[in-house]
Amino acid sequence: MIPATNQRPPATILFIFGGSGDLNLRKLTPALYNLYLDNYLSDRFSVVGLGRSDYSDESFRERLLEGVQSFSRRKNGPDDIWASFSKTITYLQMDAADDGAYAKLSEYVSAKEEEWGVQANIVFYLAVAPQLVPGIATNLGKLPLCCEKSRVRIVVEKPFGHDLKTAQELNNLLGGLFAEEQIYRIDHYLGKETVQNILALRFANSLFEPIWNRRYVAYIQITASETVGLEGRGGYYEGSGALRDMIQNHLLQVLCMVATEAPISFEANEVRNKTVDVLNAIRRIKPEQVNEVAVRGQYGPGQKDGKSTPGYREEEGVKPDSKTETFAAVKLFVDNWRWEDVPFYLRTGKSLPEKATVITIQFKPAPYYAFPEEATNGWQSNRLTIGIQPGMDIRLRFQAKRPGQTLAIDPVEMVFSYKDAYEGQEPEAYETLLLDVMTGDATLFMRADQVEAAWKVVTPILEAWEAETPDFPNYEPGSWGPEAAAQLVEKDGFSWMMK
Numbered sequence: 132m133i134p135a136t137n138q139r140p141p142a143t144i145l146f147i148f149g150g151s152g153d154l155n156l157r158k159l160t161p162a163l164y165n166l167y168l169d170n171y172l173s174d175r176f177s178v179v180g181l182g183r184s185d186y187s188d189e190s191f192r193e194r195l196l197e198g199v200q201s202f203s204r205r206k207n208g209p210d211d212i213w214a215s216f217s218k219t220i221t222y223l224q225m226d227a228a229d230d231g232a233y234a235k236l237s238e239y240v241s242a243k244e245e246e247w248g249v250q251a252n253i254v255f256y257l258a259v260a261p262q263l264v265p266g267i268a269t270n271l272g273k274l275p276l277c278c279e280k281s282r283v284r285i286v287v288e289k290p291f292g293h294d295l296k297t298a299q300e301l302n303n304l305l306g307g308l309f310a311e312e313q314i315y316r317i318d319h320y321l322g323k324e325t326v327q328n329i330l331a332l333r334f335a336n337s338l339f340e341p342i343w344n345r346r347y348v349a350y351i352q353i354t355a356s357e358t359v360g361l362e363g364r365g366g367y368y369e370g371s372g373a374l375r376d377m378i379q380n381h382l383l384q385v386l387c388m389v390a391t392e393a394p395i396s397f398e399a400n401e402v403r404n405k406t407v408d409v410l411n412a413i414r415r416i417k418p419e420q421v422n423e424v425a426v427r428g429q430y431g432p433g434q435k436d437g438k439s440t441p442g443y444r445e446e447e448g449v450k451p452d453s454k455t456e457t458f459a460a461v462k463l464f465v466d467n468w469r470w471e472d473v474p475f476y477l478r479t480g481k482s483l484p485e486k487a488t489v490i491t492i493q494f495k496p497a498p499y500y501a502f503p504e505e506a507t508n509g510w511q512s513n514r515l516t517i518g519i520q521p522g523m524d525i526r527l528r529f530q531a532k533r534p535g536q537t538l539a540i541d542p543v544e545m546v547f548s549y550k551d552a553y554e555g556q557e558p559e560a561y562e563t564l565l566l567d568v569m570t571g572d573a574t575l576f577m578r579a580d581q582v583e584a585a586w587k588v589v590t591p592i593l594e595a596w597e598a599e600t601p602d603f604p605n606y607e608p609g610s611w612g613p614e615a616a617a618q619l620v621e622k623d624g625f626s627w628m629m630k
């Protein structure tokens with residue numbers, strides 16, 4: 132988390148494997164640039180992008196400047212700021228499969244430390260496809276400097292493994308090479324301001340917690356919908372799908388924030404202990420229940436914004452008979468005293484009508500209603516909606532009497548909007564998380580057991596889906612997914628909520 136005071140990290144060398152890739156272009160360099168603008172980086176900071184592509188330092192910086200101009204929340208900082216920031220960036224051409232090349236990293240560290248006259252913290256950021264992670268980690272683990280636990284960290288991007296087995300194997304491998312406190316398993320949803328604010332809303336107020344349980348809550352929904360299709364990421368997504376790409380990590384972590392018991396401190400392991408308890412309490416889905424509680428979909432060809440748009444199977448890097456789901460919805464229960472029998476509905480998908488991530492906490496109806504039935508607008512009146520993005524807000528919906536001589540009761544809303552309440556822009560998730568890595572705060576990162584517990588939740592669904600051939604494609608681009616997704620909540624008497 133961003134420190135309360137402008138506490139800057141010590142001298143740092145950040146190596147980004149996948150420096151020439153999309154994540155660095157869109158997210159990592161823009162985040163570092165914003166940290167630099169806000170004076171959060173050390174005066175002794177150096178970032179080294181690695182990849183097989185052929186760049187000079189200069190051409191690499193030019194490419195990253197394009198990324199900043201397209202994707203940074205602040206695109207137009209003064210030119211001299213970019214000029215001074217970009218001096219921290221270098222490029223090292225290297226094939227990660229070349230075991231002999233890793234000595235160059237130690238040489239770079241020694242040279243920098245000599246130039247600076249101080250010892251630096253070293254961060255290895257693995258922004259590469261999951262299959263490259265074991266090889267890179269093994270080679271890094273052999274570098275003598277990686278034994279220096281207090282100053283060397285490794286960041287591993289999601290998805291962490293492909294399933295429970297490969298995640299366990301990766302955890303074992305990393306555990307043999309690094310101490311747990313050196314390993315940062317990143318899930319960028321935990322770096323989002325609005326996700327972090329769930330803990331503040333719940334545990335810095337006395338107002339909500341007394342009603343945040345099965346006695347008052349009817350159901351909880353978490354939707355992360357995207358309008359985009361694949362955007363050239365077919366090679367990665369085809370081997371992943373919506374359940375692995377979004378639900379196993381981002382949405383389950385959001386669920387943990389909503390459902391967790393109060394931590395007694397914000398020390399990293401205390402928060403992680405509490406959230407892993409939630410994952411472990413999620414009711415195991417039996418194979419024969421999968422079709423009742425999980426829905427998958429894949430968009431076909433169609434019209435979006437008045438234009439023809441290809442179906443998933445026509446996208447680059449996708450098999451013509453692909454079984455990969457681009458939409459997933461699940462119904463889960465958290466078996467504990469607080470949440471027994473409260474359904475948690477999670478859904479996510481590509482090519483949906485809106486880009487939005489929203490949490491809905493629907494409260495039960497008032498126990499007795501003295502008002503005439505015709506005076507009111509239904510029972511779903513008390514609802515708390517937490518807008519994660521793009522609308523960053525919290526909406527409390529309650530019943531009010533409409534002014535006038537007839538008795539009419541309608542739902543109204545009290546709205547807290549970040550935009551109205553705070554001046555300036557909020558930091559992007561990767562700004563927060565990169566700063567946390569540099570300052571050594573692992574609170575917002577996954578521990579080995581959390582990742583494995585999250586895989587256990589989705590494993591029965593993955594296995595059942597693997598064993599069956601779905602009837603794909605089954606939803607129109609620009610729609611809210613397959614019909615079965617609506618039925619998942621409607622059969623319980625509810626409907627999907629976005630506001």
Ligand SMILES: NC(=O)C1=CN([C@@H]2O[C@H](COP(=O)(O)OP(=O)(O)OC[C@H]3O[C@@H](n4cnc5c(N)ncnc54)[C@H](OP(=O)(O)O)[C@@H]3O)[C@@H](O)[C@H]2O)C=CC1
Binds near residue numbers: 151367
């Ligand atoms: N893109 C995004 O918005 C997000 C991505 N992520 C995660 O980040 C990771 C990277 O994704 P993304 O950046 O999109 O992928 P890209 O395909 O754009 O980038 C892959 C990178 O890996 C490098 N690479 C591949 N093979 C080698 C090799 N043998 N040696 C050295 N470098 C190699 C490529 O460099 P080169 O070709 O030059 O060798 C390239 O820089 C994935 O795990 C993804 O899930 C997570 C959240 C969002």
Ligand SMILES: O=C1O[C@H](COP(=O)(O)O)[C@@H](O)[C@H](O)[C@H]1O
Binds near residue numbers: 355357376377488
């Ligand atoms: O990790 C991922 O997240 C993005 C969505 O992130 P958001 O911050 O824009 O909500 C998703 O598009 C991508 O498929 C997935 O890999």
